[in-house]
Amino acid sequence: MKRLSLLLLPVVASFLSVAHALESVPKGEYHSRRVALAGEIPGGVAVLFAATEPVLDFMPYRQDEDFYYLTGWNEPGAAMVLIAAAPAEAEAPGTGLGGRPAQAYREILFLPTRNARTEKYTGVKMDAATSGVAGATGFDEVLPMTEMPAVLSKLAVADRARMRNVWVEKGSSQAQAALGFTATTLGVAEIAPAGDAAQLVIPLRAVKSAAEVALLKKAANASIAAQMAEMKAVRPGVSERKVTGVIVERLMEEGCERVSYAPIVGSGANSTTLHYSENSATMKAGDVVVIDAAGEYSMYASDITRTLPVNGKFTSRQREIYDIVLGAQRAAAAAFVAGKSKINDPMHKDPDSLDQVAFAYVNSHGKDLHGQPLGQYMVHGLGHQVGIDVHDPWDYTKPLDKGMVFTIEPGIYLPEEGIGVRIEDVFYVDEKGKLVDLIADLPHEAADVEAAMRR
Numbered sequence: 001m002k003r004l005s006l007l008l009l010p011v012v013a014s015f016l017s018v019a020h021a022l023e024s025v026p027k028g029e030y031h032s033r034r035v036a037l038a039g040e041i042p043g044g045v046a047v048l049f050a051a052t053e054p055v056l057d058f059m060p061y062r063q064d065e066d067f068y069y070l071t072g073w074n075e076p077g078a079a080m081v082l083i084a085a086a087p088a089e090a091e092a093p094g095t096g097l098g099g100r101p102a103q104a105y106r107e108i109l110f111l112p113t114r115n116a117r118t119e120k121y122t123g124v125k126m127d128a129a130t131s132g133v134a135g136a137t138g139f140d141e142v143l144p145m146t147e148m149p150a151v152l153s154k155l156a157v158a159d160r161a162r163m164r165n166v167w168v169e170k171g172s173s174q175a176q177a178a179l180g181f182t183a184t185t186l187g188v189a190e191i192a193p194a195g196d197a198a199q200l201v202i203p204l205r206a207v208k209s210a211a212e213v214a215l216l217k218k219a220a221n222a223s224i225a226a227q228m229a230e231m232k233a234v235r236p237g238v239s240e241r242k243v244t245g246v247i248v249e250r251l252m253e254e255g256c257e258r259v260s261y262a263p264i265v266g267s268g269a270n271s272t273t274l275h276y277s278e279n280s281a282t283m284k285a286g287d288v289v290v291i292d293a294a295g296e297y298s299m300y301a302s303d304i305t306r307t308l309p310v311n312g313k314f315t316s317r318q319r320e321i322y323d324i325v326l327g328a329q330r331a332a333a334a335a336f337v338a339g340k341s342k343i344n345d346p347m348h349k350d351p352d353s354l355d356q357v358a359f360a361y362v363n364s365h366g367k368d369l370h371g372q373p374l375g376q377y378m379v380h381g382l383g384h385q386v387g388i389d390v391h392d393p394w395d396y397t398k399p400l401d402k403g404m405v406f407t408i409e410p411g412i413y414l415p416e417e418g419i420g421v422r423i424e425d426v427f428y429v430d431e432k433g434k435l436v437d438l439i440a441d442l443p444h445e446a447a448d449v450e451a452a453m454r455r
Contacts, residue, residue, distance in 0.1 A: 022074060022257070023218070023298040025211035027138030030072045033204060034082055034107050037070065040200045043086035043103070044165035045155065048197055049174040050078040053122065060258060061122075065388045066169065066201045068299055073137060075125055077112035079148055079174070083155065086162070103159070109139040110148045152178060153185040163191055170196040202393045206385060207403035212300065213428055216386070216405055219302040220426055220438040222254030223294035227304055227442055230293070231452045234308050236285040240265040244279045247293045256295030260302060260390040263293035267310060271420030272413040274380055285311040288318050290420050294390075301390040303407050304439055305424035312453045314446055318419055321412050322446050324365045324374065325421045328358040328410040332382060336400070338433030343406055344381035344396040352399065355382040358410045374412055383407040386426050404429050405438075 037046060051064040053076035063074045071080055088102040114127045126133055128144045143151070156163045163182070168175035170193075179191040208216065229250040233243050244263045251259060266276035267289035276290075283289055287310045294302035307322060309315070314322060332354040335341065345353035363375030385392035386405045400406060409424030425439035443449045 023215060024072050025209060025215070027072065029209060029211060030070065030138055031107075033070050034080075035105065036204055037197075037200060038082045038084040038105055038107075041082075041084050041165060041167055041194075043162060044084050044167060044194060045162060046080075046082040046084075046167045046197050046200075047152075047175055047178060048080045048169055049172055050076055052076055062258070063299070066198055066205075069201065069205055069388055071109065071137070071139075073109065074299070075111075077145065079110040079145065079178075081106075081108045081110070081148070081151065083107075103162070106141070107139055108141040108143055108151065109137050110143050110145045112145045148178065149181050149185075152182045156182050156186050156191075160186065165194045166191060167195050167197040167200065168193045169198045198393075202395070205387055205392060206394055207401070208387065208405050208428070209403075212387070213405070215298050215300040216302065216426070216428070217438055219256070219260075219295060219297035219300050220304075221441075222251055222256050222297055223260075223302040223304050224439060224442045225254050226250040226293065226295060227291070227306055228452065230291055231306075231308060231443075231449070232455065234283065234289055234291075234310060234453065236283060236311055239282050240267055240270070240279040240289070243283075243289075243291065244293070247291070251295035254295070254297075256297050257299075258296050260294045260296045264290065264305075265293070266290045266420065269415065269418045271307070272415045272418065273420070274411070274413065283310045286315070288314070288419055288421065290422050292422065292424065296390075299388050301386055301388070302426055302438070303386055303390050303409075303424060304426070304442065305409060305411075305422045306442065306449065307421045307423065308449060308453060313450055317417070318421075319446050320366060321374075321414070321419055321421045322423075324362055325410050325412055325423050326444060326446075327365065328361040328378075329408050329423050329425070331361040332358045332408050332410070333427065333435055333437070336427075336429075336435050338399075338429055339401045340399050342396060342399050343383045343408075346379070346381040348375075353382070354408065358382050358408075362410065362412060368414065369416060377412045377414055378410060379413060380411065383409055383424075400429060402429050402431055402433055 048067055050067045053061055083106040085105040086103045111127045114125055128142045133142050183191045226247045230243050230247050233246040243265045247263050265279045267283040268287040270276045271288050271290040288307050289310055290307050292305040294304045335357040342353045345355040348356050348359040359375050362378050363373045366374050383406050385394040405428045407424050407426055411422035413420040425437050428436045430436050443452045
């Protein structure tokens with residue numbers, strides 16, 4: 001049996017390398033992100049946890065976005081402790097806390113012990129004892145999860161002042177438990193977190209590296225392929241759900257691990273509901289269909305919306321509205337200035353927002369059935385950040401800048417006419433501050449959409 005086990009080791013190692021295969025940014029980039037986070041908390045500690053695995057593994061596991069951004073680790077049950085570098089400090093008079101010893105930067109990944117029974121259901125995992133785990137994770141230290149309480153307690157005993165500068169993700173029950181255990185070790189009532197670590201990660205995640213942009217482009221290309229397949233599937237008598245299936249199938253064929261969000265396929269009156277989700281109607285000739293669907297490639301999302309004529313040709317009124325929406329998108333893109341322009345201002349109050357540009361365009365082109373400007377029917381924000389989340393977190397009071405990736409998605413929704421039109425592309429701000437449309441290869445002009453549906 002021992003000889004058989006030795007013979008199986010290469011097989012197991014091969015399985016480990018394949019079972020969790022996502023394309024990734026270089027390991028050194030994850031390390032640089034952790035160092036950057038530590039730089040935000042001088043002398044402090046950050047404690048973050050991976051997403052837990054579902055009790056019944058009916059759905060594929062997806063890692064917590066911040067944890068993945070900092071680690072590239074895509075298995076459940078892990079935790080990370082960052083200890084920021086700090087110089088030695090003398091004891092503050094009258095505190096009784098003792099002087100603070102110097103602390104070099106330290107990063108530790110804690111992994112749960114493997115469970116052979118669970119792995120029969122969920123697949124082989126790695127733990128701190130797995131051969132090659134340090135190289136696979138890119139962490140300076142990899143320890144068993146069982147050692148995490150001792151590490152935190154030892155740190156707290158050695159430097160109580162440092163434990164007043166602990167950052168965890170707000171609302172994390174795992175972090176609360178870890179700090180509670182450490183507080184008990186110290187004999188104090190509690191250790192209150194210094195702040196929300198997730199808020200420190202937001203500006204880091206907002207600026208995409210070249211490797212991230214490459215993954216976002218792959219997500220975009222796969223999503224473009226799915227949108228092209230769906231354009232050929234749309235016709236009268238076909239159900240919205242059937243089109244949804246075509247989209248999902250093509251995304252999987254193109255290498256996506258999942259959809260970025262539940263696809264929206266809304267025809268006729270459903271096209272005027274922004275996040276229509278039933279996808280249950282049968283498409284009818286003379287209607288338009290709004291299709292908001294894209295995929296996630298190696299944890300990076302895309303987000304695309306197109307509006308199609310169900311029978312392959314827009315009516316004059318549909319085309320008028322379509323052209324106004326496309327014009328608004330192009331006007332907003334043309335107005336973009338890196339470091340100044342903002343987005344997601346649905347009330348159109350900020351003079352620097354691209355929403356204001358798109359709104360002004362819509363409001364000055366075309367009328368509703370009552371002769372009123374169409375701006376009142378543009379009822380949502382113009383866009384959002386895109387990355388590991390399809391809606392990457394961002395403070396939208398701040399301007400967009402180089403390295404950021406976001407959508408521009410104007411829409412006009414006319415329930416009285418049963419016409420909804422939305423056009424959405426993902427844009428990247430390059431190193432020169434220019435917008436690059438990652439969805440440029442998908443038809444935009446109404447005539448090109450009609451041509452794509454005929455092919």
